[in-house]
Amino acid sequence: MARGAKPDNKTRMLVWGRAAGHCQYPGCSKRLDEDLVAGDLRKNNAYLAHIIASDPSGERGDPTLSHELSNDPTNIMLMCDPHHREIDDPNKKDRYSVSVLRQMKQQHEDRVAHLFSNPLIKPAHVVRVAAFIGENETSIPLSDCIAAMGNEFYLADRRPIDIQMRDIATKDSDPDYYPTVLKLLRSKYDREIRGRFEEGELQHLAIFGFAPMPVLMELGRLLSDLSAVSLYGKHREPKPGWAWPDDQPPLGFSMFKGRTGSKKVALKLSVSAEIVDERVTAAYEDDDVSIWEIRSNRLGTSELRSQNDLSEFRKVVGKTFDAIKDQHGLDVELSVFPAVPTTCAIEFGRTWQPKAHPGFRIFDQVRERGFIERHSIN
Template sequence: MSTTTISSMNKYLLWVRSAGRCQYIGCNKELHTDILTKKRFNQSYIAHIVADQPDGPRGDKIRSPLLANDIDNLMLLCDSHHRLIDKIEVSAHSEPILLEMKREHEERIRNVTSIHPDKKSFIVSYNANIGDNTPNVTYPYISNFLLPDYFPSQDSSIDLGVVNSLNKDSDPDFWEIEIKNLKRKFDRYLLPRIKSGEINHISLFGFAPIPLLIRLGVLMNDILTVDVRQKRRVPDTWVFDQDIETEYIYGGKLRSANLIALKIELSGDITDDRIKKVLGEDVSIYSIRIDNPNNDFVKSRKQIKDFGNKVKHVLNDLKKKHGQDVVLHLFPAMPVALAVELGRVWMPKADMTLKIYDQNSNLGGFIEALSLKHE
């Protein structure tokens, strides 16, 4: 049992550094308000990492007296975790383990409290069935990835998708139903708040077939500030790295063809025969690609912005070559964030009509999904 009188200064500092919450990893319990009655009183315990007595938990003859009133040796804990580390499972809670818990907790508090007040962001999620998979991007999970760049404006996300929908992307009416659902939810839950000025920044998290994400990008357009997030596999995160550059390569051969197609080969290669299977032999085929297409290359916001700029250039070039009234057939293999960005930079009054296709193995290859019409 502690016999040291901890200074008032260190008590105050510990409360500030812990934000009045239990510092045991995964607990985070508020120690100033009873969870049931909501009565406010001090429920905290100040624990020593290295005991203030040599015979105490993690005690040491030399270091115990030296660290007895050291703020870096103190943890704010709830009753349960105070008992756990000092009485029940002392051997499982070594000094390095407790120091890491303290460090992680205090660093998290610093990150949260250092964010500028105008860095609020509304989390918008969008899910739609991809084959037999039903993604579910939930608020408790994705909200963790806003920090330290932004913090949530509210304690829930604005969900534009339909979780556990029975519609499959191989169903004949899948695209029509999903497009209507997306537009209805956007118009009801998001658009009025954007028009009123309540929402001026969105953090977008999505998992859906690429044509639907492009359509979502069109709804968002490039006027509103939208931070489109990309799920990465290695490491498993939605957090961006610092600016990384990617060279997007545009090419193709102009032919005297009535049809033009654009392949977006970023997640994988698309051979010309797959395009000709859909459109026939008489087609001019262009491509935006990277050297080694893969589905996990987007790691920074700069890569998304650079892709948007490349798409603008390509659309302008194709309009010059083929005219504004020609339909551009789009065959995408691309990451989520870039699909949304494509929709955001496409301008209905300036750019040609897009007819967007989706790869569906159950239906034998690329099938027409939706159109974005030139006005």
């Protein structure tokens, strides 16, 4: 059976234009116009790759569609040489089905449209940090991350940086859990982020964290050297997702100082819920503790709903660290009792400055046991 017609000039222009001159294989995005510009067509590395081959006996060929679609720009992808060969590799038939290739083409063309719809959009690397919280295992779909970054960032790399701590054998009620998880967090951070940031390979990080408070505070401490960081948290309303809803009046935060004269300071972080003093003093053997508090003007698990709220929180945290140091000295025994959304926990760790701020111990709420010391940062 004969081949379908070759793509004509109009079709070629449409394919090139919709692909914005870049290879449409995910994560490749090689520029393909340069050999054309140089005029050396023997070195041309750009291919018009058929999804349904123009030859019925070719890859994904079809007795009728091969002819009908051989000159249809929606059936043709712009590809670099290695990727054209990759998708037509007879050994990889199952991987590159018609629907998979159509989806690749669509995603590439959506991305081009998205880039031009907002000239201010910047690339960001997605970092997903997930650990057990109690019995609940959680995963953060990449599509949620993309939706959350909205018009501010596009994916710098289709493969997110994953710091997953779900494979470890212990649960967060186990005494070995925190040492194991925190060690894993630090080593993965060093390997996946610190070096790549110093090399200039990572420009901006979009952080999606879902883990117990002490882990998130440690993550924040690790991220404190980096300014180009945006934080995202999970929201349940109006529908579950990771985009900042930004649909409420701004949240305000106040610092309440504790009494002077003690070297022991407890700092309550009350945003998601109220923490009564008795729950804090229960963690101490004697009563000689000065209780400080950072408190939001509305309490609840879904009250923090914008990046502005988070930067207000950050300002009050910085002020509070300074005020505690002024009132109690840098050698104060500071302990933190958090009831905050995940993003506040990360931001708290990020705001702390070694040497300038007192070190602190982190207590976390454990059901039926109250606040338990989990980690210390100093």
